[in-house]
Amino acid sequence: MSNPSLLILAGDGIGPEVMDEVKRIIGWFGEKRQLGFDVSEDLVGGAAYDAHGVPLHDDTMAKAQDVDAVLLGAVGGPKYDNLDFSVKPERGLLRLRKEMDLFANLRPAQCFDALADFSSLKKDIVAGLDIMIVRELTSGVYFGEPRGIHMEDNMRVGINTQRYTEAEIERGARAAFELAMKRGKKLCSMEKANVMESGILWRDVVTEVHKDYPEVELSHMYADNGAMQLVRAPKQFDVIYTDNLFGDILSDCAAMLTGSLGMLPSASLGLPMANGRPKAMYEPVHGSAPDIAGQGKANPIACILSFAMALRYSFDQGVEADRLEAAIEKVLADGARTGDLMGPEGGTPLSTVQMGDAILGAL
Amino acid sequence: MSNPSLLILAGDGIGPEVMDEVKRIIGWFGEKRQLGFDVSEDLVGGAAYDAHGVPLHDDTMAKAQDVDAVLLGAVGGPKYDNLDFSVKPERGLLRLRKEMDLFANLRPAQCFDALADFSSLKKDIVAGLDIMIVRELTSGVYFGEPRGIHMEDNMRVGINTQRYTEAEIERGARAAFELAMKRGKKLCSMEKANVMESGILWRDVVTEVHKDYPEVELSHMYADNGAMQLVRAPKQFDVIYTDNLFGDILSDCAAMLTGSLGMLPSASLGLPMANGRPKAMYEPVHGSAPDIAGQGKANPIACILSFAMALRYSFDQGVEADRLEAAIEKVLADGARTGDLMGPEGGTPLSTVQMGDAILGAL
Ligand SMILES: CC(C)[C@H](C(=O)O)[C@@H](O)C(=O)O
């Protein structure tokens, strides 16, 4: 049997640097654990725009459709801020999500013991935090039509459309309930059903899907209260299910609670392919961090943990994913720190490559 | 000259209890400071639904249009959760906002020195925090058409429309810049211009209005990053300007940073009336808190501070507003605490009325 295939889209900013460390980790699994991957690489975001004038070339899109999993670094940067909306780096990412139909975006917000002091929140509020946010990723206001800026009575008007079908809400809800079954069996669904009809439909559909998962304790919360509760007492949550736009904001809020954005991975999953694996893309939650790009300072852990998620969700290698995560916890416990993880006490931060070395050493 | 007029809409849950204390404060200003008000009262939310079958009677709406300022308590409660969308308590509040055209919602997030320990955030991150969020309140996805749930191919589809004209963005932006001029001269505008065309228009219009306020330092931030930055380092902000939906979530997130939701007021301002005063409604940020309603436990301070905002923004009585705010800071510094402000050390909490007594005593 041939090796599973991976497409690496390192993208912009610190993307290529952190992805270099992932490549070394992939190499280690091939060599030491007989887990070989066929790795190819291509461009996305600003890098693709520079080469082709579009943030994702059609050939790259076709490749992404064809592989077992995509690993993405990060897109965007000040150089591209003034590009037309249609060719902004983000459009490349959004096209991948939409055309691969990656409807379930899994964003764990986990507080690493060794790093609990890093949070702006009090240690007892966040120590041991382990939430999974499931964000619907292919619908809602990100993709709804009509959209755009047009003239009305000599005035510009900006329009976007929040649109959800019950099928769209349902398939994401199933993914969230399945995850809840494997975790703490608690699911909180967030919307603004008090203000938005799309939120009413959201609440109704999630309630209907709940019938198939009676063991899961389901609650509903308005998204504004959700933001409050995440700040007040985040450990009350196990799995959160919410829409594309609320998920964008609430998952970033949750990520920041942990104090270590450079540590957080994500998985975007779609329907099963012919080989039974889901369509999948894995990416760190952090962005392209143009301010430190090219300096070898970036923390590669979020990107490496995204590969661990790939091992778990695409390749059914939970044991190997555990191994990789344990190695990372070990180096952190031993005090390995990139610049973003340095406390006020100071010390000499590790470079991106040195952090990669440390993790390889611990494996 | 006749006294300025106030319409009190105490609403549901703890609304009436906290409003009783406001009435005593209003009485004090009439008696001791020759600041008389003509106060009338009416129903809103579930209370109005119980009496009239609608969450806001047309007569009440007409009265609200007629007075110098509306003071609102809170709306909603579990009793009304299963009402049809069109008569939910929230619709009463939204109708007031829309028909009075209260486009600028001012939500201060302030951390009271005496209460800094209450935050789930570390003390040094929030001590001295003083942000003003200006939320656009009469447009966006809250009111955009088309909206609703309809059938398509035998499937339910939920739709809401995010819609902003440049005039709507502009008048809120002016309010935000004006406030920034009176404060730290820093304004951060938040949207998702990387994903939504309405966000692009938002950013463009705010940038244009900036030309009239060159002294203000303007920055733009994506709303997801905004949520992160609020959690990471909220003191970087002075005034934030954002849309109706982002404002709902981000202002709740900011409110929770302070750790004392029972302390936070808000003002919703519209166009100037014939007498030069703006159309205005003042309300606490907290909700109707059905779990403690009717028990005399609720903290009246947010509602009293909302009246202080009325003194400042509707009646040009900045000195009297300062007096009231100082009295509240004094009782807090002296250790007066309602139940929501009790730390782990315990003690006997003050009742709603006792807190009112303490503030009257300090005045
Ligand atoms: C880069 C941007 C388009 C994207 C989003 O808004 O979804 C990002 O914020 C994210 O959360 O992955």
Ligand SMILES: CC(C)[C@H](C(=O)O)[C@@H](O)C(=O)O
């Ligand atoms: C009660 C509800 C309709 C309201 C809103 O969503 O605007 C509330 O959350 C608020 O922020 O004032």
